[in-house]
Every structure is written in structure tokens, then in C-alpha cells.
Amino acid sequence: MIIGLQLEEMAYEQDIRELLMAFYPGAVFWYQKKGLTGRFAWGRAGQEMPVEEPGPEMIVAGRFLKEKREYQLTVRRLEGEDTKIDRTQGCLENLSPVLEKGREEAVENAPFAIVPEDHKETKNRIKRRLYFLLTLDTGRQLPWGALTGIRPVKIPEGKLVEGWEDERISAYMEEHYLTGEKKRRLSLEIAKEEQRLLKLLDYPKGYSLYVGIPFCPTTCLYCSFTSYPIQKWKNRLDEYLDRLEQELAAVREQTGGKAPQTVYVGGGTPTSLPENQLERLMGMISGVFAFPQGREFTVEAGRPDSITRDKLSILKAHGVSRISINPQSMNQKTLDLIGRRHTVKQVEQVFWMAREIGFDNINMDIILGLPGEGREEVVCTLEKIRGLKPDSLTVHCLALKRAARLNLERERYQGYPTASGSLMDELAELAAEEAGRLGMKPYYLYRQKNMAGNLENVGYASGDKACLYNILMMEEKQTIIACGAGTTTKRLFPEENRVERVENVKDVALYMEKIDEMIERKRKLFNTMRRGEIYGNRRGSKV
Numbered sequence: 001m002i003i004g005l006q007l008e009e010m011a012y013e014q015d016i017r018e019l020l021m022a023f024y025p026g027a028v029f030w031y032q033k034k035g036l037t038g039r040f041a042w043g044r045a046g047q048e049m050p051v052e053e054p055g056p057e058m059i060v061a062g063r064f065l066k067e068k069r070e071y072q073l074t075v076r077r078l079e080g081e082d083t084k085i086d087r088t089q090g091c092l093e094n095l096s097p098v099l100e101k102g103r104e105e106a107v108e109n110a111p112f113a114i115v116p117e118d119h120k121e122t123k124n125r126i127k128r129r130l131y132f133l134l135t136l137d138t139g140r141q142l143p144w145g146a147l148t149g150i151r152p153v154k155i156p157e158g159k160l161v162e163g164w165e166d167e168r169i170s171a172y173m174e175e176h177y178l179t180g181e182k183k184r185r186l187s188l189e190i191a192k193e194e195q196r197l198l199k200l201l202d203y204p205k206g207y208s209l210y211v212g213i214p215f216c217p218t219t220c221l222y223c224s225f226t227s228y229p230i231q232k233w234k235n236r237l238d239e240y241l242d243r244l245e246q247e248l249a250a251v252r253e254q255t256g257g258k259a260p261q262t263v264y265v266g267g268g269t270p271t272s273l274p275e276n277q278l279e280r281l282m283g284m285i286s287g288v289f290a291f292p293q294g295r296e297f298t299v300e301a302g303r304p305d306s307i308t309r310d311k312l313s314i315l316k317a318h319g320v321s322r323i324s325i326n327p328q329s330m331n332q333k334t335l336d337l338i339g340r341r342h343t344v345k346q347v348e349q350v351f352w353m354a355r356e357i358g359f360d361n362i363n364m365d366i367i368l369g370l371p372g373e374g375r376e377e378v379v380c381t382l383e384k385i386r387g388l389k390p391d392s393l394t395v396h397c398l399a400l401k402r403a404a405r406l407n408l409e410r411e412r413y414q415g416y417p418t419a420s421g422s423l424m425d426e427l428a429e430l431a432a433e434e435a436g437r438l439g440m441k442p443y444y445l446y447r448q449k450n451m452a453g454n455l456e457n458v459g460y461a462s463g464d465k466a467c468l469y470n471i472l473m474m475e476e477k478q479t480i481i482a483c484g485a486g487t488t489t490k491r492l493f494p495e496e497n498r499v500e501r502v503e504n505v506k507d508v509a510l511y512m513e514k515i516d517e518m519i520e521r522k523r524k525l526f527n528t529m530r531r532g533e534i535y536g537n538r539r540g541s542k543v
């Protein structure tokens with residue numbers, strides 16, 4: 001679908017575009033060039049379009065009226081020379097009064113009031129009206145309503161802090177964001193669980209450390225992370241670790257040697273490193289910071305084809321408390337298709353090996369919506385996972401990123417459809433039920449762009465096996481200092497409700513070459529800290 005955006009001001013363009021993408025996955029956007037009219041006026045990403053290309057199939061136009069206290073939003077389908085608003089599919093049943101009313105108003109399509117001095121409120125009003133217009137066009141609702149952000153749990157969590165009752169929070173989410181009942185309940189449950197878990201940690205006084213190892217045995221079909229096949233870098237791994245050591249030493253200097261409250265080593269797949277280099281990495285981390293016993297220390301051992309008994313023993317010896325062994329699917333056909341060069345049997349073998357070595361907190365990640373997978377395949381995956389009884393389960397919904405091979409080579413995978421809509425809903429329900437059977441509760445949640453079914457990723461954990469780092473990072477509750485190529489350090493300014501970020505370059509060679517620059521960026525970000533102090537109240541600018 002090609003959608004033309006005719007927006008008088010671009011202030012709300014991103015929000016409008018994201019909601020359109022949620023209704024029309026894979027949509028391409030064209031923008032009208034100022035001062036021009038007709039077909040010549042449309043351009044992709046600001047470029048003038050060639051005359052022979054077909055024009056947009058839909059036009060979404062927005063403009064401010066009456067000295068900007070009203071907004072007019074229209075959605076038009078274009079069919080040849082005609083234009084029409086397609087309302088034929090728009091019959092939805094059992095709508096709540098909020099949705100009924102909003103849709104009635106949208107049909108009339110009169111301008112609506114906005115609050116120009118309040119960007120957030122105006123944004124929400126525009127998104128709500130657009131949502132109603134799009135339900136009229138598609139006859140569909142979205143599980144999260146007009147919410148497109150990646151941290152929906154922040155909303156109920158914030159209201160709980162203000163002392164709101166559950167019912168009031170739920171009504172607020174419905175009225176303001178048109179969020180469906182199931183997602184309101186889920187996000188409220190998670191917000192409460194997060195609050196309970198974070199009570200275990202005096203997190204405002206601490207920080208967490210993330211270390212990125214951007215190498216994997218091979219690149220998965222859907223991968224959009226900073227990850228490079230390790231074979232290509234095998235001769236420069238020590239050089240990478242040298243630079244990482246330099247960066248970690250600078251962090252120690254900056255924090256006055258204060259140990260992080262949680263540590264997460266991810267990537268990539270850190271266990272892709274050969275044994276001697278994994279030993280070196282673990283020694284570097286535990287040597288730089290003196291961890292007290294029992295500190296949360298997670299290492300992604302994601303790819304079973306990267307794990308050996310010796311590597312697991314190295315992790316255990318260095319105090320790693322939690323590992324993640326990620327099958328993604330327990331169907332061999334799917335594993336082969338998505339380029340994970342391991343078998344289902346290997347997943348089970350390394351899982352039991354890790355148990356033998358003494359790991360009592362093992363997470364497993366699965367992905368719903370993988371190519372060629374429907375109900376039967378997901379049931380099979382969940383049954384096999386039930387047999388293993390991991391301590392936590394992270395259920396992802398496939399998020400198709402532009403740079404992933406699955407997107408770049410999509411014609412090749414046309415024979416392997418990916419689930420969407422109601423099937424994704426059903427698969428997510430099955431996974432939630434299975435997590436419940438395993439005695440787990442949902443404890444963190446985040447969303448991404450282009451997620452199958454427009455759903456979410458949910459982390460489930462049993463008892464005290466939740467990963468606090470995941471909550472601290474996702475909900476932006478704590479400063480995260482990140483080292484390694486492609487990582488992002490986030491410094492929190494809680495009193496100003498503000499986060500500042502600095503990024504390390506993704507390119508491994510460039511990271512190694514520019515390590516002094518990466519260190520300097522962090523130094524600037526933390527430049528007003530007293531030694532050992534992680535939070536600050538500086539009114540800083542973006543670095």
C-alpha cells in the first residue's frame with residue numbers, strides 16, 4: 001500500500017505514520033512537496049516522483065484550523081480519478097461505548113478540538129481520530145488501540161504510583177488510548193509485578209552494566225541486531241576484547257569502582273567466543289568490578305550451537321547467575337529455514353548440561369510468527385519447552401526489520417507465510433497459557449515496530465527468577481552503562497524525567513579504531529558526576 005501524507009505541519013507526522021503502519025503493515029509513505037499539486041507533487045522520502053509511477057492508494061491529510069484550536073483529519077482512498085472514503089468494511093461488533101462514540105464522530109468527519117499548547121494531548125487526540133477513521137476503512141481494531149510506543153506499561157505504572165485504583169487505570173487506558181480489554185489487564189498486571197520485583201533492589205542509587213559481544217555463529221534470517229558471523233572476525237577477537245577492556249576500565253574510573261547492580265552480557269551471542277576468549281571476557285568483567293555474591297549476572301548463551309560444557313563451566317566459575325538458551329522454535333524445519341545451524345536435540349542437550357553444571361535460572365526465548373509457523377508448530381514448541389521447565393520464558397512476536405534478510409530477500413520466502421492478526425492473538429494466548437502452566441507470571445513487556453499481529457514481547461518468570469535488568473532497562477528505571485560495538489548508554493535524570501543517550505558505533509572495525517572517542521562520549525555524559533555517583537541533575541544537552 002502506498003499512502004500519501006498531506007500534513008500541514010510535520011510535528012505529528014511520526015505518530016500518524018506509526019499508527020498507519022500498524023493498520024497497513026509494509027506501507028510505503030509519500031509526502032506532498034510544498035507548493036505543488038497533482039500527481040507530480042508526490043515524492044518518496046521527499047524526492048519528486050517519476051511521472052510513470054502509480055500514485056498513492058490512500059491519502060491522509062491533516063491541517064490545523066481556527067487559529068490552531070481545531071484539527072481536520074481526512075482519510076481518502078483513491079481509485080483512478082475518483083476519491084472515496086471506504087466505509088464498507090467498517091462494521092465492528094460489540095463495541096464499547098467509547099469506541100461507538102468515536103466512530104460515529106469520525107464518520108461525520110468534522111474538525112475536532114485540540115490543545116495546541118499541550119503537544120502530548122494534541123498528539124493523542126489526533127491519533128484517536130485517525131484510529132477511528134482507520135477502523136472504518138479496515139473494519140479492524142488493534143489490540144493496543146492507538147498506542148504505538150514501545151513501553152505501554154509505563155502508563156499503568158505511572159498511575160499506580162499516583163495511587164489510582166485498577167478500574168480507573170483501565171478506564172483511562174480505554175478512553176485515552178483505546179486499548180483493548182486484554183492488553184489493559186496484561187499491562188496492569190505487569191506494572192504491579194514490576195513494582196513488586198523492584199522493591200528487592202535499591203535501584204535509584206545504582207546502575208546496571210551492559211556488555212555487547214556482536215558475534216554469532218551465523219546470522220538468523222530475521223536478525224536486526226548488531227551481529228556479525230564470528231568466523232569473519234576470528235583473527236581480531238583479541239583486539240576487540242582489548243578495546244572492550246579499555247572501555248570497561250574507563251567505566252570503573254568514572255564510577256569510582258562502584259559495582260553495577262545488575263550485569264547483562266548480550267549481543268550477538270557472547271558464547272560464540274572460543275573458550276579462551278570467553279574466559280578472558282568473564283575475567284575482565286568480574287575483575288573490573290568486585291561483585292558481591294548473588295548479584296544478578298546474565299549472559300546470553302542464545303545459540304545452542306555456540307555452547308560447550310567448558311564454556312558453561314567458565315560462566316559458572318565467574319558467578320554468572322542467569323543464562324538464556326534460546327531455541328526460538330522447536331521445529332527443525334523452521335530452525336533450518338531461519339538459518340540457525342543447530343538441532344532441536346542440541347537445544348535439549350545444552351539445556352540439561354547447564355542444569356547439571358548448576359544453573360538454576362535458565363531463560364528460553366521463543367518467537368511467534370516465524371515463517372511457515374502456525375498453531376501446530378507453536379503447540380509443538382511449547383510442549384517441548386514444557387518438558388524442559390525453564391525458569392523463565394520470553395515470548396517474542398516476530399518484528400520484521402528493514403535490514404533483516406527475511407525482509408531483504410522476501411521474495412525467496414513467499415512460500416512460508418507469517419502469521420498475523422487473529423492467528424497471532426491465538427498463538428500469544430497459547431504461549432501465555434503455557435507460561436502459566438509452568439508457574440510463571442508476566443513481568444516485563446515491550447513493543448517494537450512492525451510486530452506481527454501488532455502485539456508485544458512478554459517476559460514470563462517463575463518465583464524470583466525474573467531478570468531485573470530487563471525491567472530496569474525497558475522501563476528506563478536506572479542508568480545503564482553499555483560497552484561494546486553497537487551498544488547504547490542511557491543516563492537517567494529522574495528528577496527531570498529525562499534520559500540522555502550516547503551510542504557506540506555498530507561497525508566493529510570502527511569501534512576498535514574509535515575507542516577513545518566512545519570513551520570520551522561517555523565521559524562527557526557523566527562529566528558532572530562525583531566519583532561513584534550515577535544519577536545527576538545537570539540540565540544537560542544531548543551529547
Ligand code: SF4
Binds near residue numbers: 220
Ligand atoms: S542469535 Fe540473535 S543476534 Fe545472533 S544472528 Fe540470531 S537473532 Fe541475531
